[in-house]
Each structure stands twice: as C-alpha cells, then as structure tokens.
Amino acid sequence: MDPRELTFPFQSEVRPGESGQGYALRMAAENHLNGLPQLKILLGKSRFATLDAVDSPLLHRWFGADERSLDHVLGWIHTGKRSEEYVYAGHTLGRSYFLNRSYPRVCFKCLQAEGHCKTAWDFSLAVACAKHGELLADTCPHCHRSITWHRPTPGTCSCHLEFSAACDPALASALEAQFATWIDQQIEKKTRVRDQDELLPSSTTEAPAGLTPLMQLVWPLSLNGGLCLTFALATAAGYDEKCSCDGLRPRAPLKKAQRILLNAAQFAQKIQLQDEMHLRVQRPSVVVQLLADCISGDKPPADRNLAQSLLISFLRIRSKARWSGTNPQLSQLHLF
Ligand SMILES: [Zn+2]
Ligand SMILES: [Zn+2]
Structure with a gap:
C-alpha cells in the first residue's frame, strides 16, 4: 500500500x-x-x-x-x-x-509521569533534567546497553524493561542543572513565539540567583550563542575529544558533555577571577571561529557584545605576543 x-x-x-x-x-x-x-x-x-x-x-x-x-x-x-x-x-x-539526535538520553521520572521524550534532551550539552535535578540516563539500568531510538515505546528499553522512577539516577551538579534550565527556557521561548501566545516583553528572562560563573555569561545569550560560547571556552581550556575518550566507550556523548561543561566552567571562573597567570587559550583558531560566528549576520546584541569583548581581548594579546619577540607560542596565548 x-x-x-x-x-x-x-x-x-x-x-x-x-x-x-x-x-x-x-x-x-x-x-x-x-x-x-x-x-x-x-x-x-x-x-x-x-x-x-x-x-x-x-x-x-x-x-x-x-x-x-x-x-x-x-x-x-x-x-x-x-x-x-x-x-x-x-x-x-x-x-x-x-545536537545529539542519535544517542537518546532520558529522565526516567519525566518519562514515567508524562510518557513522552523531550526536545531539550536532544541538545548535546543537556545532561540533566531541569525539573528533577538529576542526570539524564543514556543506558538501561537492566541490560546496561545504550538506550536507543529503536526501542519499542518511549518508556521501554529494547530489552523490554519498563523505565521507572525507581531507576536511581545520580544527582546533577548545580552547573548541569542550571544549564538544563537555561535550555528548557530557550525552547519554551521559541515555542511561545511560534504559537504567538503572547508578545514577549524582552528577549531575556531575569536570571535566577546563584548562577555559576559560566551560567552568568551564558544566561542572557541566545541558545546558539550560549552553545558557541560554552564550546569555545571548553576548547580554550584544552578540551580535546581524543583525550576525553580514555577509559570510556568510544560513544559516550553524555560523559563527554559533562566534561565540556566542566572545562568551560573552569575557564569562565578564571575569567571572572581575572586569573591572568593561568589563562591560556588552547586551539585559538577553533575558539576564534566559534566566537566570530556569534558576531556575524543578524545575531542578537547580547551574543555580539560578549563574543566581541572576548575576541578583542584575545586578539590584543595575540598581537602583543607577536611583537614581544622570542618565538611566541601561538597555540598557547594569554587571553587577558
Ligand atoms: Zn525529569
Ligand atoms: Zn535494557
């Protein structure tokens, strides 16, 4: 037929x-x-x-x-x-x-309560459930295999175990939970725009108290801007995909995402403390490209401003390094 x-x-x-x-x-x-x-x-x-x-x-x-x-x-x-x-x-x-659309992650509690998979879980840096404050799961607690999109129902593993809230996932860190909340909010914002339910008073929502230094930078940005920034900072901090795979399954995107968030957070903290002694930018061409993308085209002002200020500091130091003579290490530059 x-x-x-x-x-x-x-x-x-x-x-x-x-x-x-x-x-x-x-x-x-x-x-x-x-x-x-x-x-x-x-x-x-x-x-x-x-x-x-x-x-x-x-x-x-x-x-x-x-x-x-x-x-x-x-x-x-x-x-x-x-x-x-x-x-x-x-x-x-x-x-x-x-985006991570091939290796699904789930919150067992959300699945049991609501019975459907969430858009937020498809972002590669979404590692926690904002609602329950727990880490998302990418493996089945029964068969210990990766949860796949080819399972029989949203709430059942391919081994036919029904996921339940009793599957005891680990608590998320404050950073992981805040990042998940920010992603949720970004998705909700665009859904309201799509449905034209209401005219939004402004493009940014007031930031909650107690944000980590990374989240203070990320919060006012667009979803794309915040993801660019986080990957840029993690790269600047020396995040390297090859090293991060040691001892892990080759496909371990959840662990990888946790590592990226942690690296980006450490770098953001150095920026906040203006810890010039230890602020070195690894793989500057990748970092510059990610930040430059936040300035090009019709990107929102918040994205442009932050990316611009980071880039300017970075390029200023680079030119200094060039002039200062003896064999400047272009792969390891001071940012501030
Ligand atoms: Zn949940
Ligand atoms: Zn299973």
Missing part, C-alpha cells in the same frame, strides 16, 4: 516540549507499529537516518499532528547557508554537533 494513503487510528498533536522523534516513537507505539524502524521503512529512510522536517507531511497524514508543529520539533538543515547550520525547535544552530 502507498504510504501516502495511510492513516492510523490513534491520532495526537505534538505535546508541549515533546521532541519530533519522540512524537514519532510515541505514535508508532500507540498504533502498535514496530517503532521507528518500521516508520523509517515507510518514510523511505535508512535505519540510521534521523527524522527531520522532510518527514512532516507524511507524519501529519498518518498521525494527525499539525504540520507546522512537526516542522518545529523535527528541524531541518538550514538551506542556502553553511551546510553545518541547523534549525531546531525554532533556533538556528551554527554547528550540527550542538
């Missing part, structure tokens, strides 16, 4: 905060289909592909969700611009690695 002619009996809208792939998985389960693998066959996609907005018309036809909502939560490659750019949950993201 032609997939374009199908409709399934159980229909639903995308729920607030629900991810696109999570919606497809939930609807497949409700309609007793064989999960995302069967949907991918019907959509003409390979088993390894992720769903995106190209699939919205068929998902709309099959399961009834509004097409605009599906586009919003499925996302798409930003056409006509740099091939790395991605639009996801209404945000333009400068790097595809800001």
